[in-house]
Amino acid sequence: MTIKFDNVYINDTGTVTGPYEKNGPLQSYFDKSYNDFYFGLKTWEQAESKLIEDSIDILLNKIGRTRFDIDLHISGDLMNQLTSSNYAASKLGIPYLGVYNACATSTEGLIIGSSLVDKKIIKNCVCSVSSHNNSAEKQFRYPIEYGGPKRKTTTFTTTGGASAYLSSDKKGIRIESGTVGSVIDMGIKDVYNMGAVMAPAAAQTIYEHLRDTKREIDYYDLVLTGDLGIYGKKILKEYMETEYNIKLKNYDDTACMIFDLDNQPVYAGASGPACAPLVTYGYIFNKMKKKEITRVLLVATGALMSPTMVNEKMTIPSIAHAISLEVIE
């Protein structure tokens, strides 16, 4: 289901990362980076909430506004009960909607926000997401201290917070349309291969976006998924071609971009809801503003994995939501 927007722009963004992202190839594109995983707080969960708070502080500072100027805050993260978003929203104290579609949460929030801004229901909103490697490992996998070996197909959760300010003011990057994906389940149970779980959801959403907009794939200078990782990226390319007869050429995946895959211990690449917006808001928007690329389809992909359901031997569903980003003419 694709929604066309007439007047919605990401006027500005705020991005904050942890140490691995800081030591990665895109370091110069983030607004702020920490050298550790605690940021002066006592726990990883509280630190993750600070990533959202910081990203919003930076964003509000950039646009010269205070929290009282913001109509709505839409936010989500990987923590159970959206803890990072809730505690950040508690400090912000403005109308708040919590959203969750795992690593597709970023584009989910942006589509809801864009719909409300475009139809003038609200004047503006801030859309946030976060993820934190250690809090995610603790919640979804094993204690970090355990140091268990991992499979090659495992991804490494991004530590970061990313916030975008949306309004109808014609500056920044335009959100031209958004495609809301549906949940699919290919019967995969392997929690160490999320790329394989999510690739078919990405394919379906890209196909539906092109069908709904009557566009060919080469309409876009770049199709950017996030975050499939090395193996998921390969699966998507093959699957798109065999299942939908669409050849992905100008294509990349944010999971393969935010870290140095040859030299950082991140297995198949990055993951976490913060990954796609961190790469997009800094590195990609910079390319767009220089008009190196003008049209980007950002497809955030989420594995709707629950440790409880995995323990119950259930398969892992997935979803992907896409937004079409354009340089302002």
Place this chain on the structure above:
Amino acid sequence: MTIKFDNVYINDTGTVTGPYEKNGPLQSYFDKSYNDFYFGLKTWEQAESKLIEDSIDILLNKIGRTRFDIDLHISGDLMNQLTSSNYAASKLGIPYLGVYNACATSTEGLIIGSSLVDKKIIKNCVCSVSSHNNSAEKQFRYPIEYGGPKRKTTTFTTTGGASAYLSSDKKGIRIESGTVGSVIDMGIKDVYNMGAVMAPAAAQTIYEHLRDTKREIDYYDLVLTGDLGIYGKKILKEYMETEYNIKLKNYDDTACMIFDLDNQPVYAGASGPACAPLVTYGYIFNKMKKKEITRVLLVATGALMSPTMVNEKMTIPSIAHAISLEVIE
């Protein structure tokens, strides 16, 4: 932040409950009730997902439509990663947005859905929520089998699924406006007194709704919170009067309505995101259709409680979202 809707109606609803609700005073208002907590499935989590599936099946059957006629599914629940919603959405296979604001999820979803329908971004949508007593107890508290004693202020999570079909067709009950609340934190850490945690959020949202719409409290034939319970209800009434100088007269709380508080072992009343819509869609809509009451302000309240953050001695934030429901003239 209050959004006014011109043409949005809850055309029909589907409600399914567990045994406690079936044995409660509103039994005749539910579409379907189960006698146990498993519904033929192996686990409580899978059973909870079935509550959403069933409620949608019933709803689609009532309105004579199939899943292919539905533009969008908005859903949330108490399970980590919104598991119940995700697995139900996986079977439904239509565009899906996962939302979470604890027990305020029902009105959160309805406000998002109403915004999209009212502005003709979509033709229709189904908004769902669920909760399940045993899966919630397992996740948030102690194993059921442990049989630990509870404090009087504890609430008993509702087992149920509730779905609403929203469109611009003028039938059923009108959603006239919606107020998106903001997160507040009064510094309470007591996980056994959620009513006290949520009452100030309810008060703030009711106040903001009246302020935004320039209405007096007696504009509404009924202000209905859900789910504060016996003690939270008392706190809200006192707090509204001392803090906002607003006297709640025509007021009730769904937590005090769905069970027989004198004869069922439910402590301070009901809770869970399904509680408010289960009471509203059946019992309250029936009263409205008979024009016994014509204007209802439904205020769903959510304690954004995370067991992880409680273990870290953090306070519990809360939120409330309100919708104004009207009999069609």
